[in-house]
Amino acid sequence: MADIVVKTEDVVKEYRMGSNILRALDGINIEIERGEYISLMGPSGSGKSTLFNMIGALDRPTEGRVYIDGQNMSQLSQKQIAAFRCHRVGYIFQSYNLLHVRSAHGNVTLPMIFAGISEKQRNEKAEKLLDMVGLGDRMYHLPDELSGGQRQRVAIARALANDPSIILADEPTANLDTITGREIIDLIKRLNIEQGVTVISATHDLKMLDVSDRIVDIRDGLVERIRNRDEIEIEVGEVGGEGE
Amino acid sequence: MQQRTPIEEQIDLPFIESLRISFQSLKIRFGRSIITTAGITLGIAFLVSVWMNNEIGLALQESGRQSTINTFEETAEQGISTKDIWLIIMSLIVCVVGIANSMLMAVTERFREIGTMKCLGALDGFVVRLFLLESGFQGFSGALIGALIGTLGAVLLGLKDYGLDLFFYFPLLPSSPEDGPMQLGVIVIILLGCILGMILAVIGSSFPAWRAAKLPPAEAMRTEV
Numbered sequence: 124m125a126d127i128v129v130k131t132e133d134v135v136k137e138y139r140m141g142s143n144i145l146r147a148l149d150g151i152n153i154e155i156e157r158g159e160y161i162s163l164m165g166p167s168g169s170g171k172s173t174l175f176n177m178i179g180a181l182d183r184p185t186e187g188r189v190y191i192d193g194q195n196m197s198q199l200s201q202k203q204i205a206a207f208r209c210h211r212v213g214y215i216f217q218s219y220n221l222l223h224v225r226s227a228h229g230n231v232t233l234p235m236i237f238a239g240i241s242e243k244q245r246n247e248k249a250e251k252l253l254d255m256v257g258l259g260d261r262m263y264h265l266p267d268e269l270s271g272g273q274r275q276r277v278a279i280a281r282a283l284a285n286d287p288s289i290i291l292a293d294e295p296t297a298n299l300d301t302i303t304g305r306e307i308i309d310l311i312k313r314l315n316i317e318q319g320v321t322v323i324s325a326t327h328d329l330k331m332l333d334v335s336d337r338i339v340d341i342r343d344g345l346v347e348r349i350r351n352r353d354e355i356e357i358e359v360g361e362v363g364g365e366g367e
Numbered sequence: 368m369q370q371r372t373p374i375e376e377q378i379d380l381p382f383i384e385s386l387r388i389s390f391q392s393l394k395i396r397f398g399r400s401i402i403t404t405a406g407i408t409l410g411i412a413f414l415v416s417v418w419m420n421n422e423i424g425l426a427l428q429e430s431g432r433q434s435t436i437n438t439f440e441e442t443a444e445q446g447i448s449t450k451d452i453w454l455i456i457m458s459l460i461v462c463v464v465g466i467a468n469s470m471l472m473a474v475t476e477r478f479r480e481i482g483t484m485k486c487l488g489a490l491d492g493f494v495v496r497l498f499l500l501e502s503g504f505q506g507f508s509g510a511l512i513g514a515l516i517g518t519l520g521a522v523l524l525g526l527k528d529y530g531l532d533l534f535f536y537f538p539l540l541p542s543s544p545e546d547g548p549m550q551l552g553v554i555v556i557i558l559l560g561c562i563l564g565m566i567l568a569v570i571g572s573s574f575p576a577w578r579a580a581k582l583p584p585a586e587a588m589r590t591e592v
């Protein structure tokens with residue numbers, strides 16, 4: 124039996140906009156296996172970022188259930204949710220979301236501070252992670268002193284700080300040029316293969332399809348179709364060549 | 368679907384860790400912190416100067432001295448005039464609104480940071496504690512400087528009105544009730560100014576911080592200022 128790490132059951136999310144109710148998700152059912160690289164695809168407004176937020180416990184569904192590692196997320200206490208975000212998931216965002224007042228090193232150590240790891244251990248780990256993403260020489264720079272690609276690398280290092288089993292990446296390449304975007308994708312894919320981290324990525328970057336095991340197309344708050352990588356190989360070959 | 372290791376509870380961080388993070392944040396954001404603190408300083412300086420000017424006037428009137436300018440002759444015997452009370456209330460309102468506004472702005476522009484910290488595993492209480500510490504420190508230091516500036520202003524004004532007599536009858540300590548209308552004295556006013564500044568700063572920042580910390584991180588990060 125496959126090892127399911129994320130499962131959603133009839134997830135609905137509604138936003139109230141004045142007197143209107145916007146149904147961003149209209150009953151989503153997906154299952155994601157451990158170690159998979161999944162891309163949630165869809166135009167903006169399709170609900171993919173909303174679904175991303177539901178899976179990452181960053182927002183609560185209006186109806187339906189999200190299970191992660193077999194746990195119904197809606198039954199967790201506040202402290203359990205904080206621990207879940209701290210230990211189980213690493214988040215990577217389109218706009219990096221680094222804390223501007225902390226250096227690259229300070230950003231990477233923060234989740235470890237929350238996890239209660241000793242200062243010595245977290246410094247060592249932060250150095251190791253920043254080295255791994257190629258920022259060994261810029262460790263003590265503030266985010267404002269780094270380029271977009273470098274900031275995203277810091278965000279990746281930070282996401283890995285507490286050895287999460289899931290990486291959630293919300294349009295991680297949207298603010299980057301093609302080549303830098305490619306490097307970031309390669310880095311995430313490497314983590315997926317070498318460390319067996321499950322990667323769930325909301326994207327409309329076609330380059331990301333190339334490395335995905337499965338692509339979930341979201342449209343109007345529903346799963347339109349789920350494709351395996353081999354079904355889309357030709358499309359991607361054309362697009363991948365453009366940036367080089 | 369198999370059950371994995373259950374999700375444990377997030378630990379509470381030691382107080383010293385919050386203290387360290389909040390001071391680091393004040394230090395790096397020094398320019399911005401100074402502007403916020405200046406808002407508190409101005410509010411309290413205004414309040415304290417008006418209030419203390421009034422105290423000094425009363426103390427000298429009771430001592431039989433008259434202002435060399437005698438602008439308020441008609442009210443001189445009645446102690447605090449309605450006009451003075453009005454002025455103190457107005458300055459208090461300006462002070463409350465000014466401080467609340469500057470703290471509110473300082474927190475609102477950090478909603479994204481709050482959301483991000485929650486993504487990394489911060490508990491709601493930890494986020495609120497950070498803001499409490501930061502604003503408490505800003506409030507106290509801003510209010511203390513403001514109270515001193517306000518006192519200086521009131522003394523200068525007093526010197527202009529009463530000359531050096533001011534120092535003979537300077538209302539440093541509270542007056543005893545039998546000496547006529549109760550006076551708080553300079554020291555008490557400075558203390559009250561500091562406490563008021565600190566309380567306003569803490570309420571003005573921890574209330575919005577608490578609201579932001581309660582939001583799901585996705586919503587806090589969406590908030591644009």
